[in-house]
Amino acid sequence: MGWLSTHGGDVWTLLLQHVWLAAVPLVIGLLVALPLGWAARRWRAAYPILVTTSGLLYTVPSLALFILMPLILGTRILDPINVVAAMTVYTVALLVRSVADGLGAVPEDVRAAATAMGYRGFRRLLAVDLPLAVPVLTAGLRVAAVSNVSIVSVASLIGVAQLGNLLTDGYNRAINGELITGIVACLLLALAFDWIIRGIGRALTPWTRA
């Protein structure tokens, strides 16, 4: 605790940076995954292509992706946008399948009833299919959030500051207090993300507990 008591301010700054780098890609990734997942469900042939391709993206090592981003986007090497973009790729990789499977979990008779009531395509998606996909979607988002919190820490290696700095610095200079603070902070942050997403998921699905 000794180390933390003198570096509280720094840790707080890094924590906020970490939240930002993990949360923004989560939101953007979800917005990108929604149409892709919908398309994977809409066209039978698209499902294996979209789900497999997006899944493969997840296997690209994070360090490689962080380094590649400036080349692809034309950004500066130290720009945090590189990290946001790379994390968005990972989020999309995880969520396309969740969206597709979540939409696929909507019972066929419910879908047919909605059409027969006179819902048009897009409105049915918003009013019937998406709300019913929320449980599967929430499960996917929780995995993506925890994964993001973990992967973002690697960004220290390309000079983008966040909680990962405590790990690299603590390791290089053998400061146990800093190392442990970094690990515990990442863990608590992951738990907080998980807790918030679960809370939102529950608020959106009162019917699952009825």
Add this chain to the structure above:
Amino acid sequence: MIRFDDVTKEYPGGTVAVNGLSLTIPTGQITALVGPSGCGKTTSLRMINRMIEPTRGLISIDGKGVADLDAATLRRGIGYVIQHAGLFPHRTVLDNVATVPRLLGWDRAKSRAAAQDWMERVGLSADLADRYPSQLSGGQQQRVGVARALAADPPILLMDEPFSAVDPVVRQQLQSELLRLQAELHKTIVFVTHDIDEALLLGNQVAVLRVGGILAQVARPADLLAAPADDFVADFLGHDRGIRALSFVGMPRLPLHPELTLALGEVPPADAPDWMLVVEGGHPLGWVRTAGVQGAVDTSDLNRSGTVASLTASPREVLDAALSSPARRGVLVDDAGEFVGTVRASELATLLEAGQA
């Protein structure tokens, strides 16, 4: 009036679901589409609201071809009920029922008021309004399905085996409630079922389809039973056609016989007949065998095997009342359920034989 004009539905691969169907569905009546699985009855139903598009032929409603209408607009004007109700699991009962009014752009208050009204009319208590579908019994879900289909008061109602997934007792209730509702509403109802008895019970006219989507016969229930067009229809109608036909013929004027009755707690007189009817407050409770009664009659002496028919019942019910009675005298009651007299099977049979029905 809904018209099918030489309508064919062929799927890629050559499967023909409906083959040259021509059928007129009269306004304000129930038309039952019945047949074995694979006869195209559901496909035919779904072509009316364009859930399925025909390959050839024309379907029109009051002279307007459905193919010319915007599908979603058309569907909002046609109620639709399916087998497992297909309720929206994420919406409360009231919001489920208010679906079509909301789609039609009615404001929230008006939609909810209409939904409440229809819930009441299909026999759903108001305290179910805030429940979710998963909290309801199968019968209640089906009622919500019917209320949802009726909420915007469409002139046409399509029902796709709506009662086949509920238990027989509930099914009977739902069937009689549908008939009660229809007597008030006079909707044009197309009712798909694989159960010929349900078709005969509910349909003003019954269309029998055979596998491959070919119309075998369309007729009123009594005519179907009296004159099946071919072996397929006769087989599909099944056994007991003579008895079942009695549901659809008029009741002949039958002599009503008075009956010596007993109340609970009374002692049968010395010269009592073999069987006496026990009546309490005007309502028949059952028969007692007078020889077996020790002193005053109590409920343990009652034989309840006899069914009771109302004065407006069909010959089938009256005949059943007579045959099921241990005294062989059928108990008839009035609209209030009060005993009015008994009938004899032999007298009814004589009249039926003489063709007075």
